Amino acid sequence: MQQVFTRPRSLKDVSTHFCPGCHHGTIHRLVAEALDQFGVQDRTIGVASVGCSVFLYGYFDIDVVESPHGRAPAVATGVKRARPDNFVFTYQGDGDLAAIGTAEIIHAANRGEDITVIFVNNTTYGMTGGQMAPTTLVGQKTSTSPYGRDKAKDGSPIRMAELLAQLGGVAFSARVAVDSPKHLMEAKKEIKRAFRYQVEGKGFSFVEVLSSCPTNWGVSPLAANARIQEELIPYFPLGVFKNDENL
Amino acid sequence: MQQVFTRPRSLKDVSTHFCPGCHHGTIHRLVAEALDQFGVQDRTIGVASVGCSVFLYGYFDIDVVESPHGRAPAVATGVKRARPDNFVFTYQGDGDLAAIGTAEIIHAANRGEDITVIFVNNTTYGMTGGQMAPTTLVGQKTSTSPYGRDKAKDGSPIRMAELLAQLGGVAFSARVAVDSPKHLMEAKKEIKRAFRYQVEGKGFSFVEVLSSCPTNWGVSPLAANARIQEELIPYFPLGVFKNDENL
Amino acid sequence: MGRIEIDELRCKGCGICTIACPKKLITLCDKVNHQGYTPAEAPCQELCTGCALCAEICPDVAITVFK
Amino acid sequence: MGRIEIDELRCKGCGICTIACPKKLITLCDKVNHQGYTPAEAPCQELCTGCALCAEICPDVAITVFK
Amino acid sequence: MSKRLFVKGNEAAAMGAIEAGCRYYFGYPITPQSDIPEYLSREFPKLSGEFIQAESEVAAINMLLGASACGVRAMTSSSSPGISLKQEGISYMAGAELPGVIINISRSGPGLGGIDASQSDYFQSVKGGGHGGYRIIVLAPNSVQEMYDLTMHAFDLADLYRTPVMLLGDSVIGQMKEALVPNPRPVRELPEKGWAVRGKGGGEQRVVKSLFLGDGELEAHNWHLHAKYQVMKERECLSEEYQTADATLLVTAFGSVARIAHTAVTMAREAGLKVGLFRPITLFPFPEEALAAAAGRAGRVLDIELNTGQMVEDVRLTVGAGVPVSFYGRPPGAGSLPSPEELFEVIKKQF
Amino acid sequence: MSKRLFVKGNEAAAMGAIEAGCRYYFGYPITPQSDIPEYLSREFPKLSGEFIQAESEVAAINMLLGASACGVRAMTSSSSPGISLKQEGISYMAGAELPGVIINISRSGPGLGGIDASQSDYFQSVKGGGHGGYRIIVLAPNSVQEMYDLTMHAFDLADLYRTPVMLLGDSVIGQMKEALVPNPRPVRELPEKGWAVRGKGGGEQRVVKSLFLGDGELEAHNWHLHAKYQVMKERECLSEEYQTADATLLVTAFGSVARIAHTAVTMAREAGLKVGLFRPITLFPFPEEALAAAAGRAGRVLDIELNTGQMVEDVRLTVGAGVPVSFYGRPPGAGSLPSPEELFEVIKKQF
Amino acid sequence: MRYDVLIAGFGGQGVLLAGNLLSYAALDEGKNVCYFPSYGVEKRGGTANCTVVIADGAVGSPVVGSPSALIVLNQGSLERHGMQVRPGGVCIVNSSLADAATLQRDDIDIVPVAMNEIASDLGDPRMVNMVALGAYVALTGVVSLASLADALKEALPERNHRFIPANLRAIETGAQVARSILPVAGKSNNRQEKA
Amino acid sequence: MRYDVLIAGFGGQGVLLAGNLLSYAALDEGKNVCYFPSYGVEKRGGTANCTVVIADGAVGSPVVGSPSALIVLNQGSLERHGMQVRPGGVCIVNSSLADAATLQRDDIDIVPVAMNEIASDLGDPRMVNMVALGAYVALTGVVSLASLADALKEALPERNHRFIPANLRAIETGAQVARSILPVAGKSNNRQEKA
Numbered sequence A, B: 001m002q003q004v005f006t007r008p009r010s011l012k013d014v015s016t017h018f019c020p021g022c023h024h025g026t027i028h029r030l031v032a033e034a035l036d037q038f039g040v041q042d043r044t045i046g047v048a049s050v051g052c053s054v055f056l057y058g059y060f061d062i063d064v065v066e067s068p069h070g071r072a073p074a075v076a077t078g079v080k081r082a083r084p085d086n087f088v089f090t091y092q093g094d095g096d097l098a099a100i101g102t103a104e105i106i107h108a109a110n111r112g113e114d115i116t117v118i119f120v121n122n123t124t125y126g127m128t129g130g131q132m133a134p135t136t137l138v139g140q141k142t143s144t145s146p147y148g149r150d151k152a153k154d155g156s157p158i159r160m161a162e163l164l165a166q167l168g169g170v171a172f173s174a175r176v177a178v179d180s181p182k183h184l185m186e187a188k189k190e191i192k193r194a195f196r197y198q199v200e201g202k203g204f205s206f207v208e209v210l211s212s213c214p215t216n217w218g219v220s221p222l223a224a225n226a227r228i229q230e231e232l233i234p235y236f237p238l239g240v241f242k243n244d245e246n247l
Numbered sequence C, D: 001m002g003r004i005e006i007d008e009l010r011c012k013g014c015g016i017c018t019i020a021c022p023k024k025l026i027t028l029c030d031k032v033n034h035q036g037y038t039p040a041e042a043p044c045q046e047l048c049t050g051c052a053l054c055a056e057i058c059p060d061v062a063i064t065v066f067k
Numbered sequence E, F: 001m002s003k004r005l006f007v008k009g010n011e012a013a014a015m016g017a018i019e020a021g022c023r024y025y026f027g028y029p030i031t032p033q034s035d036i037p038e039y040l041s042r043e044f045p046k047l048s049g050e051f052i053q054a055e056s057e058v059a060a061i062n063m064l065l066g067a068s069a070c071g072v073r074a075m076t077s078s079s080s081p082g083i084s085l086k087q088e089g090i091s092y093m094a095g096a097e098l099p100g101v102i103i104n105i106s107r108s109g110p111g112l113g114g115i116d117a118s119q120s121d122y123f124q125s126v127k128g129g130g131h132g133g134y135r136i137i138v139l140a141p142n143s144v145q146e147m148y149d150l151t152m153h154a155f156d157l158a159d160l161y162r163t164p165v166m167l168l169g170d171s172v173i174g175q176m177k178e179a180l181v182p183n184p185r186p187v188r189e190l191p192e193k194g195w196a197v198r199g200k201g202g203g204e205q206r207v208v209k210s211l212f213l214g215d216g217e218l219e220a221h222n223w224h225l226h227a228k229y230q231v232m233k234e235r236e237c238l239s240e241e242y243q244t245a246d247a248t249l250l251v252t253a254f255g256s257v258a259r260i261a262h263t264a265v266t267m268a269r270e271a272g273l274k275v276g277l278f279r280p281i282t283l284f285p286f287p288e289e290a291l292a293a294a295a296g297r298a299g300r301v302l303d304i305e306l307n308t309g310q311m312v313e314d315v316r317l318t319v320g321a322g323v324p325v326s327f328y329g330r331p332p333g334a335g336s337l338p339s340p341e342e343l344f345e346v347i348k349k350q351f
Numbered sequence G, H: 001m002r003y004d005v006l007i008a009g010f011g012g013q014g015v016l017l018a019g020n021l022l023s024y025a026a027l028d029e030g031k032n033v034c035y036f037p038s039y040g041v042e043k044r045g046g047t048a049n050c051t052v053v054i055a056d057g058a059v060g061s062p063v064v065g066s067p068s069a070l071i072v073l074n075q076g077s078l079e080r081h082g083m084q085v086r087p088g089g090v091c092i093v094n095s096s097l098a099d100a101a102t103l104q105r106d107d108i109d110i111v112p113v114a115m116n117e118i119a120s121d122l123g124d125p126r127m128v129n130m131v132a133l134g135a136y137v138a139l140t141g142v143v144s145l146a147s148l149a150d151a152l153k154e155a156l157p158e159r160n161h162r163f164i165p166a167n168l169r170a171i172e173t174g175a176q177v178a179r180s181i182l183p184v185a186g187k188s189n190n191r192q193e194k195a
């Protein structure tokens, strides 16, 4: 008998601070696997954002630059322009990317910066205790929408993967999930494709990953995992929204 | 014989600082006409941005609040929430709205703030001396793209009217021009429609107006006027991109 | 039957009205005024229909139209 | 023919592997461990195919699979 | 209503804002102040107030600018990094003479730093972190009760002087719970807001702006603002003294560390050391007169701050060269909050 | 190359950056500094440098953060309102100890204000406009030649101390044209940038961050930064004196107004008044020793600034109570730039 | 009188609720109270602790270097805070999860209480914090058990009021056990300091 | 020696080019020069003016309160700056667009030159600024006409070098006219101050 499943080399052998059942852990592993597969670990510069994934440097065995909240795409732009031969990705939450970082993500995407963005959408601000995010579903109760998100006052959840797909510089934009083996395998495929596009210099690639936040959703890990299929996917459809090989 | 064309009441009887042939003047007049037509002059609060239109208060006979560069949609949000019965519009340039103000316009639109945004797209930063804007056409020479905008490094011009049309809270989004009597009449129609939607409380309405900047384009007023049809409209098509009466 | 008046002091001589007038009744005079502009003029207005297209297109609201 | 090992110290008892395993070989034990979690266990693994779905889905990379 | 409630400092500030008549809040989540937006998002709907979670701190301060321009009482709150992002907006509000309350439950930096109690934003708050040389009133509460009372006071001062007012606290003041007597809003003579935009309604056009291009206009405007700051210095200084009457050593401290110093001073007194505590409550205007007097009596000053030395500059400028000023700083961070016992040791060394 | 060129101050700064080896610029247009990005957008392509017009000043400072984290020489430039927006990013760079040059061709405020020459950003620049109590080196050129030389110097200091360095000018210094001798970049011993990210390439992981959560870590980091600032104070102070030897009145002024004061002092000397000029070139670290000496000799100081009084606080803290310090301020705005004749009158009144 | 106590354990043991309950009780008795929770970047997981200062006069510092009383619910907290207790003070240890013997001090009273077992015996393992509180109150008399009982209504959210009887039982049992180990009259009275 | 001059007119009259040309000429003669343009929010339209200070030693202030020489190209500038000229100084007025008589001063030399007419006569109305410069140089001798001629290459963009002869003619004519009005030997020499 031999080992058929092992921890990716790019992922440090430590336990994380993530809550039980939090998909951040799964997504970390998928990203690390992709780094391994392309053999870019040694020339990768990860750009961390501010959110529950702020400890990126603690879990990935790669060089990391920390960004102010929301500014990872700008930081990554500086990094990639200074080191065009390095592999550069950002890892951002939905508060980080879809709220405070809106201008930075839109313009990095529009310039077609040759970077990959992993966008972890858990429909809330995890690290700060579960406030409403631009991605919070209508009716969803959070600590700052105690009566549920009100479409009339707060607007509808933003679909970033679709929005960014509109922009010229975007080579690839997709939305995936990791709540089931089936979705997880697709997620693997798309994350690797996004990475390949950067390796091949095709331009800006973007993968939105639907993620759970049991703690702030106030449900069990299993219930949170189930919510992805039951509530998130119906509004945030999985799929590839832009795939521009010859950008 | 009687007078068949008169200056709108909402427009002060003063001469402007605009350069000869600058469409800002024309657009100011069309907006003032719409204010007159709906009889909202007395309850209008205009939100000025920073750009060649910074002197909004000098030309419109209405209450005006000045905003920091790019933040007019946020300022207007504060104004409208505090005074829901007032008529509130912003008047912003393309540097102001499509660059530094990207996050503010996207989220005001997404929240469906009940305001109207007049977006004057002259493909450059007029007031500061003609630098490249997110709307600058590929190949267009500006003071910061002396060799012409390079799609590979600077990305492609952003089409704001189309992009905003994607967002939930947007009731109306259109692009018009004022370079010919025909376009001007359409522009009048759409600006009035946008205003009507606010008067009727239908939500966020947006009108992008293609505008000339003879001074920074470095051509004569007539040549600048002609460029709208010849170069801008082919990339920035005129039309209505969202018209959601029953939002 | 129409007639227009061009405000010398408001006109900046951009010339846009000259191409907007279907009857081509407007031209720019060649002498520079005090602000350094060559304002528009419509010397003979017999054919003016009062359609006001010139006034509509003028960025500086320098034209008044009668009909 | 497969076999899995669950790392007691990494497992946070989220239970996601228990629904991911097509053979339903994994369960959460009921005694709380020192971190206050009830870790997963797979007492009888005869039917384990080594498909590794459990390991793939585990957010904490707590499962190793042999085949 | 004199029943004592038991609430967090942050909640007390939110309650004070409501009692002050504030019904417009614009903010963006950040630890350790999120209790404020969370509380108001629960309560405002019941009071038909408007709570908006902005897309960023930049948007929030500009929403505040817009609401304040309409003459309503409005506020925002954040913590250090978020406050840095608001600096342009604060400068615009100061320039346009707009009232508005800004709460900074500051955290440790620089950069991302951490979320522990810190006083490293003193300079940013009192010297004007934004451009243009404006000043804003800065209040430094040191108890849950003051979080409530001073928030109400902040709204009055903002309207009285047409200026942004900042409440500067930290995670100690914001997160601790104490008894709160929810006093009713004090009645105060306040000027009409004739300058506020509301639609000209046939009347004069109203313009809220900070752009002044006419010859000499902007210089005059700057002197006008300067004159306003002088009036604040004369009328609005607040400070508190403890055991200063016969003190031969005056400890100066504000906010959270003043609470710790208070106990340290008590310990010193029990040990027979003649120590007193001077606590500025208004950081701008800085209570120069009162401090100069107390410092003069004591003859020497020990300034204690949760940073590497900021207010100490204002203390030195105030007491003059006659009175030696020493400094004890504990820059912020996990596990770095000094205990009363530690401060007592520091004080002892002075004798 | 000693041929004298005739260029704008802004262009000189851009040329200095190129000579210093800077090949990465990130900025957003704003008057009166746009000549800098405009010049570099023309020249960088020829040098295979990267010029990016960012979507905002916030994006620009964070692009700078990213490039600097890679160890390359990079810069941004802006003017007052834009600099306010950069405060969070500057705090992050200071916290992560990242080099980087920031040019502020400041303008008049507060708010939108105007674009006239101003020195109202002194506090923001030297006291840390951002959160977290960091400091950055601030250089204040007063000639086109200094715009060039000090920009080169700024890059060296940034690398030497791993800190952001700001060049603080205004529309006078940025827009005037003077002769420039484009001196070659001085050779200077600079440390390796082992900390820069480049992909770990088998070696140790490198992390550029300002987050410190371990017990005592952040406090230690703050003291480490503080210690660095002390070294700067010892080694990097720059100042210039004119006619101070026998002066009985010492005028202190920096940047543009120091140029005007220089002529005023000349006029005073011609009128037989013993006046000297002390010009701080580094605003942080503030040239305390040199100023204290010169002020001590003269016995009294007249501080002149284009604001309502900022550097004067550092002057007072430096000279101590023995030496009376009076202040003459001209807050900025259209038509408010004082002439040498006006300053001469102000000086005369002192006798 | 001035009392201060540090309560520490890991997340989920109800440390903060215990602190709150104690505060409400003291408040009801007309005392001044300052409750100060520790606050980590990660709001969840890890260790949790809070300080409660109770005084007739000004409470002064919310931060306490050496508290007169320490309540530790797990081994980690005992190791981390054990040495902080002021000489003459008391340390109440949850002997179910921590080994009181590992704290080598004879200048304070060390009171081991098997809180988990007691709570489980009472039928609700989550009552560990109440058992601890009962012990503390019994040993220090900082507030009356009656006040604690009343305070439960304020400290617990409406929906949990049905658990009040269970909480009461846990508090009382904790008190009994503590008294049986160390009579109130004992030297632990020195724990009352002047403000 | 220290010379300072304020040149003012409206946009499009080439005020800034004149200042630049003068600066280059002085630079070529080894002098120190500081050229300071006025700068409005609106970069276009309105009035334009610039100050040029020329000195052997330090130029000192770029800003000049009362210049020893003033060149005004339109009435507005004459009214705005006329009184600023230092006693004993000279004011060169473009009499085509400004009425020199409106400046009531006898403590300075007022030299009216019909610059527009002269320029038009020379065949290029845009040469007004060169006529003005010629007059100024002739009256003050701050630089030699030869240096001005050489400087044209530096001051003008490559593509405009074909206009150099025309510029030269304008400069010389301006100089002649000025001399004919006020001999160089005249009291306007007092205009040279020490630095």
Ligand SMILES: Cc1ncc(C[n+]2csc(CCOP(=O)(O)OP(=O)(O)O)c2C)c(N)n1
Pocket (backbone or CB within 6 Å): A050, A051, A052, A053, A068, A069, A092, A093, A094, A095, A096, A097, A120, A122, A124, A125, A126, A127, A128, A133, E028, E029, E030, E031, E057, E081, E082, E085
């Ligand atoms: C300028 C600034 N504003 C706010 C914060 C506080 N903050 C930290 S993380 C975060 C958002 C976290 O949510 P998200 O980006 O969705 O990441 P998640 O934790 O959900 O994975 C916020 C608002 C900050 N650190 N800096």
Ligand SMILES: Cc1ncc(C[n+]2csc(CCOP(=O)(O)OP(=O)(O)O)c2C)c(N)n1
Pocket (backbone or CB within 6 Å): B050, B051, B052, B053, B068, B069, B092, B093, B094, B095, B096, B097, B120, B122, B124, B125, B126, B127, B128, B133, F028, F029, F030, F031, F057, F081, F082, F085
């Ligand atoms: C924070 C900030 N950054 C930059 C500027 C400088 N600025 C003034 S207007 C402007 C852009 C003008 O372009 P646009 O918005 O397109 O308006 P236009 O003048 O073309 O009509 C800029 C960058 C500013 N005032 N504030």
Ligand code: SF4
Pocket (backbone or CB within 6 Å): A017, A018, A019, A021, A022, A023, A024, A052, A122, A126, A127, A212, A213, A214, A215, A216
């Ligand atoms: S708070 Fe939510 S997002 Fe953050 S670690 Fe816990 S579960 Fe994951």
Ligand code: SF4
Pocket (backbone or CB within 6 Å): B017, B018, B019, B021, B022, B023, B024, B052, B122, B126, B127, B212, B213, B214, B215, B216
């Ligand atoms: S610069 Fe351009 S946009 Fe501004 S007024 Fe002139 S023509 Fe219009």
Ligand code: SF4
Pocket (backbone or CB within 6 Å): B021, C006, C010, C011, C012, C013, C014, C015, C016, C017, C018, C039, C040, C057, C058, C059, C060, C061, C062, C063
């Ligand atoms: S369009 Fe108006 S401004 Fe332009 S030339 Fe005609 S009248 Fe004059």
Ligand code: SF4
Pocket (backbone or CB within 6 Å): C002, C003, C004, C020, C021, C022, C023, C024, C025, C026, C042, C047, C048, C049, C050, C051, C052, C053, C054, C055, C065
């Ligand atoms: S009214 Fe019509 S016809 Fe008459 S001048 Fe104007 S455009 Fe021509």
Ligand code: SF4
Pocket (backbone or CB within 6 Å): A021, D006, D010, D011, D012, D013, D014, D015, D016, D017, D018, D039, D040, D057, D058, D059, D060, D061, D062, D063
């Ligand atoms: S998925 Fe992983 S962490 Fe969750 S229970 Fe299974 S083994 Fe434990």
Ligand code: SF4
Pocket (backbone or CB within 6 Å): D002, D003, D004, D020, D021, D022, D023, D024, D025, D026, D042, D047, D048, D049, D050, D051, D052, D053, D054, D055, D065
């Ligand atoms: S490897 Fe497959 S079969 Fe075996 S335990 Fe895991 S999921 Fe079940």
Ligand SMILES: [Mg+2]
Pocket (backbone or CB within 6 Å): A051, A093, A094, A095, A120, A121, A122, A123, A124, A125, A126, A133
């Ligand atoms: Mg999230």
Ligand SMILES: [Mg+2]
Pocket (backbone or CB within 6 Å): B093, B094, B095, B120, B121, B122, B123, B124, B125, B126, B133
């Ligand atoms: Mg524009």
